[in-house]
Amino acid sequence: MQPTSTFCRAQEALQLNRATESTLDNPRRVANLAAAAWAKEALAADKREQRQARNRDAAAGLQVSGDTDFELSDGPEDVD
Numbered sequence: 001m002q003p004t005s006t007f008c009r010a011q012e013a014l015q016l017n018r019a020t021e022s023t024l025d026n027p028r029r030v031a032n033l034a035a036a037a038w039a040k041e042a043l044a045a046d047k048r049e050q051r052q053a054r055n056r057d058a059a060a061g062l063q064v065s066g067d068t069d070f071e072l073s074d075g076p077e078d079v080d
Contacts, residue, residue: 005049008042 003011012035019031 002048003041003045005042005045008038008045012038012042 015031015035015038019028019035022028022031
């Protein structure tokens with residue numbers, strides 16, 4: 001399962017908060033790197049969610065309604 005853009009942004013905010021509150025240099029750097037990674041993942045999740053929405057809309061547009069009546073033939077008809 002892939003994370004949603006909302007989840008990624010929440011994780012980014014959490015890491016930015018950790019970086020801000022850290023008094024030590026190394027944990028601050030690690031938290032900032034983690035925040036950047038979550039931001040990058042959020043962008044990928046946005047694209048994925050937009051693509052899924054487009055595909056869902058396209059699939060909905062291709063559905064044939066049940067009230068359409070089609071006649072099927074067994075082969076070519078004689079035209080004389």
